[in-house]
Amino acid sequence: MxxxxxxxxxxxxxxxxxxxxxxxxxxxxxxxxxxxxxxxxxxxxxxxxxxxxxxxxxxxxxxxxxxxxxxxxxxxxxxxxxxxxxxxxxxxxxxxxxxxxxxxxxxxxxxxxxxxxxxxxxxxxxxxxxxEPPLTTVEAHTEDGGAGASDRLPILVLEHVKQIAPRLSDYFSEHIRAHRRRRGQGVARISIDFAGPKLVANFATLQASTQAQAVDLIKRKMFDLKVRRDEDKKGLPFEPREHEMIIFTPPRDSPLLTEKQIERLDEALHELGEQSEREGFVLQAMHAVPEIGQRLLQAEGRIPLQ
Structure with a gap:
């Protein structure tokens, strides 16, 4: 037949x-x-x-x-x-x-x-x-819990960058590329979201509704950046990379924020800024995913500075 x-x-x-x-x-x-x-x-x-x-x-x-x-x-x-x-x-x-x-x-x-x-x-x-599984299969697990459990910022930044410079996606962490959040791996393991030839960066969202948890998460991510920066220094001689903590936060003129929330966000940013200065790297506060993506592209030389 x-x-x-x-x-x-x-x-x-x-x-x-x-x-x-x-x-x-x-x-x-x-x-x-x-x-x-x-x-x-x-x-x-x-x-x-x-x-x-x-x-x-x-x-x-x-x-x-x-x-x-x-x-x-x-x-x-x-x-x-x-x-x-x-x-x-x-x-x-x-x-x-x-x-x-x-x-x-x-x-x-x-x-x-x-x-x-x-x-x-x-x-x-x-x-x-x-x-890479589709976004619908993103796991709802994270090693940080709390505010980090719903923070899709690293994945959104990856998706934006991939549309402009696909090769840069290789420098995002394996967990971000696989569109899943990291499970608990123990306190000894550091977490770096993006490690390119010229820039090393971690991302986090600072929202008024989850400020306390978010600040704690950001501080831990800043500590991870410090560890990575110190490891980079041991590898001299080479062209030093920049290390930045990049935060997504609503703009101060957002109609969704109250005066009290704006005040608390400003206090949190000031506190985090002081810590980043002590640790010796940059804290960037940005208000849109494309803005964060542009920062990565500029740092890696994929688009000219404005």
Missing amino acids: ALSTSNFPRPEGTVRGRWAPIYLSPILGSPERFIIAVAAVGLQGFHIEAANALNRLECLYGVAAETALFAAEVALDELRTALATQGSAALAEGLLVFSGVSVGTVAEGEARSLEQLAKTWMGALSSLYRY
């Missing part, structure tokens, strides 16, 4: 699309190659799921990996433009997207979305990728 796909019921709520791996050949003329992305295209548009652990190439190529990483970033930008203007016609097997970057075998697939289709194959095929 001959069987075909028509003999099987089709899952509800799925989409079909064409997908292909995107290969990077770091050494021109060599058959060695890595999968740096999976591109999926269909009637709903397209999605490119890029490798989120490209820093692993540095283990193989050292400083020379920077050229390959640049080629990967430029090539994926070129591919996004081509898919946006040409649709599925831009996904052609063997197409050279950029020097050393090409499209692999094109296949058909089905999933709940083009994004899920690309994520599934990327997770199955690439050693330069860590599968």
Whole structure:
């Protein structure tokens, strides 16, 4: 008996699309190659799921990996433009997207979305990728409890930065990249939210409704920054990194705040500012996720200073 796909019921709520791996050949003329992305295209548009652990190439190529990483970033930008203007016609097997970057075998697939289709194959095929569960699966656990249990700020900052400079997402902590909050690991383990080549930062939300718990959490995160800064100093000589505690807090002119709440927030910021000065690093108080993301991008040289 001959069987075909028509003999099987089709899952509800799925989409079909064409997908292909995107290969990077770091050494021109060599058959060695890595999968740096999976591109999926269909009637709903397209999605490119890029490798989120490209820093692993540095283990193989050292400083020379920077050229390959640049080629990967430029090539994926070129591919996004081509898919946006040409649709599925831009996904052609063997197409050279950029020097050393090409499209692999094109296949058909089905999933709940083009994004899920690309994520599934990327997770199955690439050693330069860590599968990240969707935001709906965020765990409600934290090593800090209290105010930290509902603080999604680090995840929101990650999502904002990924849209502008995907490679910077590799410098966020593993727990933030996996969209889950850290479980209790004991007091001896420090927690750093972002550790880039030029900036090390922790994030926390300071709200009037949970001020006492939030201040306690921020102080612990500041202590972790101090420990990391001291560890960095032991690694000299190198270009020193900046260390910052970045706080999200409502602006003073917010109509949702009372005069008493504004006064308490100012007192908390003053107290935290004095501690940061004693410890020798910067305390930044910002009022929007894009503002925090811009600070990271500027520090790492991804956008010019205004």
